[in-house]
Amino acid sequence: MQKVITVRPSIKGNTILVTGGAGFIGSHLVDRLLDMEAKEVIIIDNLFLGSEENLADAISRGAILYKDDAEFATSLEYIFERHDIDIVFNCATKALNYSFMNPSNSFETNTKVVLNLLELQRKKAFSTLCHFSTSEVYGTAVYEPMDEDHPRNPTTLYAAGKAAADLAVETYVRMYDLDAFIIRPFNNYGPRQNFKGEMAGVIPITAFRVLNDLPLEIHGTGSQSRDFIYVHDTVDAIVNVYDKLPKGESVNISTHNQVSIKEVIETIAHEMEYKGEILRKPARNSDVFCHNASNDKLNSLIEFNLTPFSEGLKKSIHWYIAAIKN
Numbered sequence: 001m002q003k004v005i006t007v008r009p010s011i012k013g014n015t016i017l018v019t020g021g022a023g024f025i026g027s028h029l030v031d032r033l034l035d036m037e038a039k040e041v042i043i044i045d046n047l048f049l050g051s052e053e054n055l056a057d058a059i060s061r062g063a064i065l066y067k068d069d070a071e072f073a074t075s076l077e078y079i080f081e082r083h084d085i086d087i088v089f090n091c092a093t094k095a096l097n098y099s100f101m102n103p104s105n106s107f108e109t110n111t112k113v114v115l116n117l118l119e120l121q122r123k124k125a126f127s128t129l130c131h132f133s134t135s136e137v138y139g140t141a142v143y144e145p146m147d148e149d150h151p152r153n154p155t156t157l158y159a160a161g162k163a164a165a166d167l168a169v170e171t172y173v174r175m176y177d178l179d180a181f182i183i184r185p186f187n188n189y190g191p192r193q194n195f196k197g198e199m200a201g202v203i204p205i206t207a208f209r210v211l212n213d214l215p216l217e218i219h220g221t222g223s224q225s226r227d228f229i230y231v232h233d234t235v236d237a238i239v240n241v242y243d244k245l246p247k248g249e250s251v252n253i254s255t256h257n258q259v260s261i262k263e264v265i266e267t268i269a270h271e272m273e274y275k276g277e278i279l280r281k282p283a284r285n286s287d288v289f290c291h292n293a294s295n296d297k298l299n300s301l302i303e304f305n306l307t308p309f310s311e312g313l314k315k316s317i318h319w320y321i322a323a324i325k326n
């Protein structure tokens, strides 16, 4: 059967809300929406991990930041009363590592924000919802490459919350015919990814440790793999797939390639001329072993150019050197 693709409000000329827009991917998305001449770009972010610094350029170009919590329906309602919003990109989340400290709130953030938005959408407060899922919902691959039909086997409460959110989006579409769809990024890396503390991902934390003369660490064997994608490529894919993916559907945003954690750490060590030790640490509980994603569906919808991993890594390291030394 021919799939009907809803005609969506265009990015150009419309008012867009980005939840979690002061974070890593969200802030790059905000920049791109401004480049594409959105009428107004509004951000709600409680600055749990995001920062105003990530939005410095965007705010100077007219983006509006509400430092508020999207888990409270009333915080969103207040924004919707003040702005005539057409499109919402839902990026808000608390980093995966937080779920090892506060599993329940990690789950709640991932479910409450999207439920608040879906209720607003059901009441016709806005037209289109692009919801951010994560490769983590799949768990360790039971077959490779993982396509969108791969079973969802979350291994953390973070991923369980994301999987529940996916089901909520899919079910609201079925019940109320909402124009909502799901993009599912794999592991992003690039400028602005948080490098501080226990919430940092492997690439930023490794760069941080080199720049602070701390020994590098590999957890487990290091053979666990991820499908790493440069953040600008993810944003390209999202804005291009925006008017092509039918409502209720999801699409992987990935490279169809995988790199082992050991290789990532050794490449960063080489690029940054690190001569110290690489310590072996116990494997992390619930670490997904293998993530190798199919991007066939994405490629069937859009033309997609990917930044080679070595090039993206060089750009990221360049940014970390400037950001960490300041």
Ligand SMILES: NC(=O)c1ccc[n+]([C@@H]2O[C@H](COP(=O)([O-])OP(=O)(O)OC[C@H]3O[C@@H](n4cnc5c(N)ncnc54)[C@H](O)[C@@H]3O)[C@@H](O)[C@H]2O)c1
Pocket: 019, 020, 021, 022, 023, 024, 025, 026, 044, 045, 046, 047, 048, 049, 050, 051, 068, 069, 070, 071, 090, 091, 092, 093, 094, 095, 109, 113, 132, 133, 134, 135, 136, 184, 185, 186, 187, 188, 189, 194
């Ligand atoms: N970075 C990745 O590799 C990756 C991979 C797969 C999926 N994703 C998804 O992409 C989205 C963006 O991820 P990211 O890497 O930019 O994360 P991030 O942590 O940098 O950004 C998330 C933002 O949400 C904000 N936030 C948290 N709780 C909030 C709340 N209650 N109300 C308002 N704002 C809140 C944080 O302050 C942060 O700025 C997330 O939904 C994430 O699950 C990311």
